[in-house]
Amino acid sequence: MTTPFKPRRARRFIGGYRPRIDGLEKATGRALYADDVATKHRFPDMLYAKVLRSPHAHARIRGLDLSAAEALPGVKGILTYEDPEVARLRPTSAGWTDGVDTVSYDRMMWKRYCDRRVLSDHVCWVGDEAGVVVAAESEAIAEEALRLITVDWEVLPFVLDPFEAMRPGAPLVHPEISADNILPADPVGGADVFLDKGDVDRAFRDADVVVEGTSVYHNANQGTLENWCCLAKWDDDVLSVWSNSYEADQTRMHISQMLELPLHRVRVICNYVGGQFGRNDTGDQPFFLFTALLAKRTGRPVKFKHTRREAFHDSRQPAIYTGKLGARSDGTITAAYFKAIGNTGAYADHSMFALKFAPAEVAEVCFAHIPNVKLEAYGVYTNKLPACMMRGVGNSQLNLVLGHVVDLLADRLEMDPIDLAVKNFGHEWETLPDESLAAVLHEGARRIGWNEKRRKMAPEGALRRGVGFSFHPGWHAEWQELRRGQIQVAMRLNPDGTVALEAPTVETGPGSNTCNVLGCAEALGYLGIRPEDVKWISTVDTDKSLKDTVQTDSAVSFLQSEVMADAARELKQKVLAVAAPRLGVEPDDLDIIDGHIFPKDSPDQGVDFREVLWQGDLVPIAVLVSRKPAAERTGVPYLATFAEVEVDTSTGQVRVTKLVVLNDCGTVMYASGAEAQQIGGQCAGIGESLTEEIVYDAATGVPLNFNWIDYKIPTMADMPDIEPVLLEVWRGAGEYGACGIGESVLTCTPRAILNAVHDAIGVRIDEIPVTPEKVLRALGEI
């Protein structure tokens, strides 16, 4: 049975098990999402927008006949690529930022890959937004209007496979950007060989043992339950956009820059969002723009919402990795080489974040003690769904090969892979072994029964059992969040002792709103405040809110709480300044503990702070703190997943019977929320490992399973027993020194399962999802 987590330092509220602050609001259905706001009920004159989707994998529109659509009753506006307000829009990308910060058009992250036109006449995958959008009185009318549009298509040759796409003579997806479909080097991602330390070739020659393996990670879909949705409404020259983007300030900047509107004439409002998982990391979406332009043209509010099929809008970056490790016979790794070929799909978006940026971060904190390291990656355009961000961006793909070659090397050296990992991996600011890595691996081994089970479980008929693990460095310590710039929070202490907390972030599910309330109550411990006394404001409205701390990188759980610790100190001085004249004492001579204000020289003569504040003008005491995250380079904590599987060698079926998910958090901010991440992440973790995969028809490029019947997301009945283990070993900077875990909880799952499958059947499978067919083929049965 699970042992509840015990914090290394007891605090009042931080680190506790407790209900979420939004539990009742969500369980009663009162929590409002974009689709709940954008209804006819609230906006009776609202129109619905539908965009034409390309039926071809690669094509150009030569012309459009709109006459029948325009004549359809209920059609109120049609916008095409030929309209001046569309044609003048600058080329763009759906990857302006790495998710966390706000940037202008000129400073967008992947400037070389401006491969998207809004409502383009050039379409690059089956399902691409194509050249025309309709606004109508109902969705059905808008859909019918699209059917009535005659499109003169110039069908172009297409390519789906990245290796074929790299061959000379292959159809070019974006010839203006790449003459061989390979994404050119970019200032952010770097050259094709983006890390080259020491001399790997020589080190491999000199090594006692060299192992090499490959791994294939497919294009999973984020699968948020809430589909993209926005409502655009103009009031004179002010544009309001309700959206379920998790990044209100960025969305405002994107719209402002693309439509050339001053920032104060764009208002973006976000409330609760039904899941993120990286899907919204393409917040710079063309549909915001054409929806706004349609609203302008029609003079009515316009809603745009994806259907479930359209919600297959981007995917995890698929990656075919080659990995190689060289070591001395004592198990000291001397060389590491990883090369990725990534199927970027139709648009570059954040491919290079997954293929270069994230692996470079891993190298810094995991390969620091390996003297020779080379990392190389190629993103390749094809005519498939664009690959982009998904929970564990880049790390999941790299882990699939890292855990593979570590297991291979351990086998060759006849070492326990746990010992091999602990001996070699850690960050540059410490001597090995890394305490955090050792802790997650040793605790995981204990919980799964590693020593008793590995290579030791007896077959039972056709059933084979095995255990495996994989490990990975975390990547959301405070120093890694500097790109966010200033983090803003405000507290208003009401005269009755309650608090209005403004720690704006769009709550997409991970529970950072609860973390923020706990952080606020913790920081105001000197007032004796409880979480129940704190009101968190769920709506982010760029007209009224501070800048929202973007709900990504699983780091909002602590980033705002760190700033709240400063805000609370400032608030304390203000409370004392207000209290001093009322008590006839100098502020410096006063202190507050547990809500009790007292002269320092006579602690027993104090009064409750509420009594003091409930005098005079009753004006709330407000503080606003805006500061950057701490820059101190503290390394990162580690995480690991251990899996136990059962393989039926007669059917090829793999059943995961147990997962142990371990995260060193530095400080656990909210135990129930953190465990919910560890357990919950396995829905995608198990799905990506065993059942989820987008399938295409090779002859046409048509995706075949953009629905939840054929794209199989695990249900309750499919999930194994999962044991969440929270640890506090490593420590970061600041009051809490925490590290985000929400993204990383599923990073190690596929490789842990694959290594367990190898332990069970003695054969290695390089590719996920591990379908029965792959298992039977590996066993030589088919």
Add this chain to the structure above:
Amino acid sequence: MARKPRRGRTAVPTPRTAVRLRVNGAWRELVLGRDVEPSMTLAYLLKERLGLTGLKVSCDEGACGACTVLLDGRAVLSCMMLAVEADGHEVVTIEGLPPDDPVVEAFARQCEPGHGTALQCGYCTPGFVLTARALLDDNPRPTVAEIKEALSGNLCRCGCYSGIVQAVVHASERIEGGAR
């Protein structure tokens, strides 16, 4: 319910002009062609026309369970049913459960160590709550296996399945305890 013409008779059924259904305790009369179209789903009627936004539509094709409502006490997918099919029936959406409903409270409160919370983003939650409510009305003391079977038509991408099972177990204990 629309009356079926008897076999062998040639009489044309009287054209219907309205649909009557009871939504969260109140009878609603909806005029055909104005409030409700023949092709309109029950989900659309409830959410878009009646403003019951606690109802969530996600896949809109019967694969996720997010739009679950109670029809005469049974859990049904409102995206897979036409609004006119609900004529004469009793519909309960999440708004129809009191905030102190044991199932609602159990989902909201779940924080038992080792299981996580019973919800994160909350988008699937109304559907899960109503499916669990129907299960417990039918079988007040289900086993864990029965809970998993009954709720396996609902997807939670946040993956709070373990917390949801605990919430249903706790709701069951409270319902059973209160009944005794």
